[in-house]
Amino acid sequence: EDQVTQSPEALRLQEGESSSLNCSYTVSGLRGLFWYRQDPGKGPEFLFTLYSAGEEKEKERLKATLTKKESFLHITAPKPEDSATYLCAVQARGSNYKLTFGKGTLLTVNP
């Protein structure tokens, strides 16, 4: 069974204080690993897809990296508007494109 574990559950940063979120996964043949951002009361917003170990993707202050067992979402010099829950999901080959999600990391960036 595919599993995704995200840590920490919650992270509080000061504006400008860089950090990383972790996503550990177990999947029988990875098709893709996905990062989403979710604001309170809203649907998840797609950020990145990573397909193979060593791959990196960047968007503004966010950079996602992938190894064979985990993914990191690096946040550089965060701003208060980066506060949200960040979700990680995996998709296995032969899964009809279904996503298995972790519980998320609640990020709070204080001004």
Next chain:
Amino acid sequence: SQTIHQWPATLVQPVGSPLSLECTVEGTSNPNLYWYRQAAGRGLQLLFYSVGIGQISSEVPQNLSASRPQDRQFILSSKKLLLSDSGFYLCAWGGSWNTEAFFGQGTRLTVV
């Protein structure tokens, strides 16, 4: 560009009442469609997915059902709601040519 619409945004229903949540996608054809539920403190749980009209796969045995009467329409239903059906319901679509899923804005269902 593709867009996904989901309604209503919030819903309060009594126990034992029926449910119908609707989701439509614009700007694409033959999408894969999904219903997820998000409960407090838990990750998103896949409820149903559909790869075509009339083709529904259920992931979790429960009090809910899904239907896909048209290519870009996905409906989540229940004949009699339970208290445990409360949660945040999310519809999503994905293309058959890629892997990403894109979510609607969700429906907050409270069963009282």
